[in-house]
Amino acid sequence: MKLILIGSGKLAYFLTRQFASKGYALTLICSDQADALSLSRQFKATVILGDGSDPAVLQDAEAYRADILLALTPQDQDNLVACQIAQQQFGITETLAIVNDPDNLDIFEKLGVTIAFSATEIIAHLLEQHLEFENIKNITPVAEGDINVMEVTLNDDSPAVGKTLQDLEVSSQAQITCIVRNQYITMPKRWTRLQAADHLIVVSRPEYAGQFLRVLTGKEA
Amino acid sequence: MANSQYIVVVGCGRLGSILANRLSSEGHSIVVIDQDEQHFSKLSTAFSGFRIVGDAVESAILKRAKTDQADCFFAVTDQDNINLMVAQIAKEIFQVPKVLARVYDPAREQSYQELGITTISPTQLSAQAFLESLQLAQAVQV
Numbered sequence: 312m313k314l315i316l317i318g319s320g321k322l323a324y325f326l327t328r329q330f331a332s333k334g335y336a337l338t339l340i341c342s343d344q345a346d347a348l349s350l351s352r353q354f355k356a357t358v359i360l361g362d363g364s365d366p367a368v369l370q371d372a373e374a375y376r377a378d379i380l381l382a383l384t385p386q387d388q389d390n391l392v393a394c395q396i397a398q399q400q401f402g403i404t405e406t407l408a409i410v411n412d413p414d415n416l417d418i419f420e421k422l423g424v425t426i427a428f429s430a431t432e433i434i435a436h437l438l439e440q441h442l443e444f445e446n447i448k449n450i451t452p453v454a455e456g457d458i459n460v461m462e463v464t465l466n467d468d469s470p471a472v473g474k475t476l477q478d479l480e481v482s483s484q485a486q487i488t489c490i491v492r493n494q495y496i497t498m499p500k501r502w503t504r505l506q507a508a509d510h511l512i513v514v515s516r517p518e519y520a521g522q523f524l525r526v527l528t529g530k531e532a
Numbered sequence: 533m534a535n536s537q538y539i540v541v542v543g544c545g546r547l548g549s550i551l552a553n554r555l556s557s558e559g560h561s562i563v564v565i566d567q568d569e570q571h572f573s574k575l576s577t578a579f580s581g582f583r584i585v586g587d588a589v590e591s592a593i594l595k596r597a598k599t600d601q602a603d604c605f606f607a608v609t610d611q612d613n614i615n616l617m618v619a620q621i622a623k624e625i626f627q628v629p630k631v632l633a634r635v636y637d638p639a640r641e642q643s644y645q646e647l648g649i650t651t652i653s654p655t656q657l658s659a660q661a662f663l664e665s666l667q668l669a670q671a672v673q674v
Contacts, residue, residue, distance in 0.1 A: 391613070
């Protein structure tokens with residue numbers, strides 16, 4: 312497989328290292344002279360100094376023989392034009408581009424880039440996923456770390472809402488020991504029904520914690 | 533003016549400012565976008581349009597310029613790739629009826645004519661002008 316990668320800096324360095332070790336035929340187009348020089352010394356790859364959106368540079372990079380083009384510069388416009396020229400003039404069907412502005416994700420794909428991805432979007436998504444565990448708070452290890460005590464808040468859409476403790480049993484080693492409802496403490500019984508906005512004080516052995524939290528909140532811990 | 537148009541100009545350099553000043557004096561509604569606020573000093577005191585400081589490659593900036601309502605869109609920054617990208621966004625995403633982009637590199641220009649973007653290449657135009665004046669000179673000699 313023949314790959315063309317347009318970019319510089321750490322991203323280009325580590326991708327080149329990875330692709331070179333996999334034995335891909337790699338041509339790197341780099342606009343920074345110092346980067347181009349050091350990459351060409353370190354790896355078994357063809358390195359071309361130039362602007363990857365310039366048709367003449369792509370010609371030098373033998374773009375007409377390439378299977379995939381990766382456009383990874385920090386400039387959205389350069390990545391878009393490189394992908395489009397590669398498709399239009401050199402018939403590369405698979406083009407990948409990094410976008411900085413997440414709004415450009417859809418725009419790039421509409422304008423013919425095969426796959427566009429945004430680091431901003433990926434990081435924001437990871438963070439949001441992480442924050443979804445907000446309803447699990449105050450995890451405290453007790454009994455020399457063998458047992459966790461945590462506070463779990465139920466949302467309207469938590470699967471445990473409306474169920475009795477009996478319905479939810481996973482193991483005797485993961486228990487709801489106390490329910491705080493409207494600021495008052497309720498001692499749970501097996502037939503107690505859970506409500507949205509309940510704060511549950513859960514005591515469990517670590518190996519059952521994940522499974523029990525999934526039953527309560529529907530989410531992976 | 534009866535047929536006043538809403539025109540977005542990206543880039544307020546020498547070309548962009550001439551276009552904006554002229555079109556504004558003809559009574560059109562103009563929005564000029566440039567990354568550098570100082571470039572707006574090229575606009576004449578009579579310029580009555582709007583100025584937006586920002587990177588036009590960010591589609592939020594094009595939205596702020598109400599590009600979706602524009603009759604006409606000129607992409608005239610000094611970078612070919614910016615012009616080509618924003619021109620395509622104006623045409624394909626915001627459905628602007630008339631879109632023109634300045635492209636210096638004739639090799640790049642060709643691809644975009646195939647993609648349906650109207651481009652104007654100063655390189656081609658000057659080459660043509662030079663060659664024509666040469667031919668004229670020859671004609672005079674003859």
